[in-house]
Amino acid sequence: MILRHGIKLDQQKTASLRHKIKDLPAPEETEPPKRLPPRKGELNAAAIIAAAQGAGIVDEFDGVPLFQKLKRLRRLKPNMIVACCFDEDPCTTSAMATLRENTNAIISGLVLAAQACGAKENKIAVATRREAKIIHKINSQADLIFAGERYPARLLLKKKLFSSGKNAAYIGAQACAALLAAVDDGDLQTSAVVTVAGDGVEHWRNVRARIGTPLKDLLEFCGVSEKTTLVVTGSSITGKAVTDLNEPVSAATRCVIALKKAPKYREYPCIGCQRCAHACPRGIVPWKVHQELLSAEPDPLRLTNVQKCIRCSACSVACPSGIDLTGAVQKAAHLKKSGDFLDIT
Amino acid sequence: MTLLNAKAPYLKKEASVSSMMRDTLIALAFLLILPVVRYGVRPLVMAGMTLLVCALCEIAWSLLQSRSINASDCSSMVTGLVIVLLMPLNAPMWLPCAAAAFAILVAKKPFGSTGHTPFNPAAAGVAFATLLWPQQMFAYFNPSAHEALPAFADCNVGTVPSPAAVLKNGLKPDILPMDMLWGVFAGPVGTTGILVVCACGLYLFLKRTANWEITACCLLGAALMAALWPRIACIPLTSVKYELMSGSLLFCAVFMLTDPVTSPRTWLGRVIYGFFAGVLIMLFRRYGAYEQGAAFAILIANAAVPHINSLVCGDRRWGEELYEE
């Protein structure tokens, strides 16, 4: 129990997974997408990376252009490459939907990526055993590893693989499919799968929208109600609130959440229940950082490994007293980094 | 539609302090059902009056402080209910109200409510009532005599010594340990239903409102003390059974010791704290002046919590100036 950090959230994924991915009809006057010039030489690593660069593929796992990532990985020589087909955010299901619908494309795209960066094994990371059974029905000999459902699943998977001695690289599900499309029939990455969820939307869908379509069309396509007061992109835990709706969809937006009423947490004093310390996957003790910042003059030596925080805000979600622990840890990291405490008089 | 900008975690959290307090309240209300079924409506009236007094104290204090009244969560309700459940049923109506007023006005509010109380307010309230009104606190009516208990008025019914009192004088209580489980013996309102207390404890542990390790280690410590130094001449097993089931040990271990504010922060600290509290409760029973020593033992255990925290947490503050002059 001590090793498995992170928190268990109640998943709201079934609603949007039930339906197939819907295509947002592109507005009429856009011209058909251009094609890449046909490849001349045989298929080697450099050709794959050139195709990825030509197609302008952006990896939605961490928002890094795919060709830069593959170039860096070729230098680092990881011994395993993992396609992350799971979503750590409770409302998002875009990666799982893409895996369910084009499993073989992702598998072969992953083989191409492994060939590009010289990794020996390639695996597909899936959330739970139930999901693995469905995938095995589609393609039986896909080898899968499990990332679990505890939030933040990505980091926990990285920790698990790192502790089992594997030097692993991670790539997004849609990036693999786009890589295969770019290498085989040379078309560019023009669309991204986005989950639209939240109680402000009538029916929750996974929508394949062209990159650049404003959020307003996406929400109207899924029937947004007038009473939504908050629209969030990114993730329901670490996402960013959007104030004007004609912000474009980018390859890295995985979900759009429309909420009728912003959840309000009343803040109580810390009762010392230790849930934030259990939730933090990076081994920080957030309540001690919070207590230290409240004391008269915070002593930076006592803010242990505050700079390792990845801002997954699992601690703020876990805290029953509603304290903004992520902000406290950020302030502590800033205080420690800025060095404005060095007044050794 | 106008869109507003809100801060990061947007999803509805399930565990919050008020939901934890509500769980505890539900568990405590469960304990009231058994006495109501058996002895009539008096427990409900008692609980209602005490909760009313708690609410009035809260409002009076926030008026005094000219702070907004609704800032309070229902943790004072929990304190009030715990105090009622530790009182005898035939206690006069003002006794739990006085104990609850003391708990809120002296043990909780002056130290900064909810998050900063060094002592468990309910334990302080019960200790205060035991010290000032010992006769009323330990005069338990005879449950098997089936006298009707009036709802409001002070009832003068025959009182019978509770198993804890009999144990204190070193005699064997005449009730067999096994049928002590059903709770038809003289004792405080909430602590006699042993099975119900265990069920409520399990409910709290499963919902992770209370930490199970404190209760487990407290019972372990008490059982060890009872087995090694039995107070009555019998085989260690029966002595352990009598000690665990009589008096308010089980109730205090489940509800008062697991209060997250006054328990240590780390897992190992909680184990030490539970064991220390169990041993203290047994010491107070053997050498204390009153038959129910649990409330006093909990106060001393709470005083030792900062020690355990610094011992186990390792933030070695001992060296330099803790409190600048």
Next chain:
Amino acid sequence: MTTFAQMMITALLAVTTENILFAGGVGFSHVLRAARRPKTLGVYSLFVALFSLFSAVGGSWISAKLAGSVFRPVLFPSAAAFCAALAYILVALLLKFLPFPFYKQYGQVLAPAAINTVVLSMPFAVNRFSLSPASAVGYALGTGIAFYLAAGFFARAMPELKNDAMPKAFRGLPATLLYIGILSMAFAGLVGTKLF
């Protein structure tokens, strides 16, 4: 062996049931003073134990000599206080001329530790519990340990009693007094009646 066991038992009693600090309410201004400087806490309680040892032994000797006189209730305390003062002056002299700088570091702790109500109440405790000389020594050591524990508790609790969630009128000393009140309430549950 039995005198040593007797001493241990009285020391244990001095910490628990016959705890003159919490159950008797003696000498809390000095406990708070020691708690405010946790660095010198150990030496402070060591001095308290030492001086209560002197006054316990001196007290029982003086009460033996003054048994007969009619002014006993008045003469006895002043004689005991006089001998405590002499003990302080002797120890201060001794420490001042020690080679290593002991006095400079713990000098200002010596005076309050030597002259406080805990030390002077020793002879009365010896009479009240009618202790033999050996158990008187045990009682004095026990009181030193009780002082150390009490000051340790307060040194840890002090930062918690000054937070800003408390009303302004209760910050600092009033909260500490309430803390002492509730803690000595717990010890009152152990003792039940007046100690002296």
Next chain:
Amino acid sequence: MRNKGVLLRETGTIFLNGVFYKNPVLVGALGMFPVVFAGDDLKNAAELSLLYFFLSVPLSFFFCLVGEMVPAWIRPGLVLASSAIFYLPAAWLTDKIEPGSIASLGMAASLMICNSMMISRANEYAPTHIGLAVAADALGCSAGFMLVITLTVLIRSFWKTCTDPAGTVSVSLPFFGFLILGFLAALVQGINEKRSQKAGKKKVTRG
């Protein structure tokens, strides 16, 4: 010499500080033992206040005169020794006023010798201040002590009426005294807070 008016007002403030605003028991947490231990009926309170008055005034005066000449590290011992000596006439006087009082008080009276309030006054305050200030301070402290111990006794006697017959002994236990002292100290601190805020506001409006 400063003119009479300033001197008089200063001693007035010293006296008032001693009595209420900087009451040594409630603000300095000194000399709590007699209040907590023996403060349960008016006779005790009166005798203890008298004893404190007869003991602290001569002691403070003695150390106001001789305090400078004694080296710092030996002065506490001297204070205790002289307090032991002054205890004899003080006890005799209180016994003269109320016969049998010293015997009935027992330990509370004899522990007055090393009352930390009196010791700290004689040790730190008396040597460095002029006679008048020391007198005002000694009077203020004894008046403050009397105020606190009578208040404690009144509150305790009220609580004695509404407790169990077996509970009255625990009202006179020290824990009750500490709780009362805690609330009185909070009262004094609250009033001081209000005074400093008012003084702060007044300075702002005038400035």
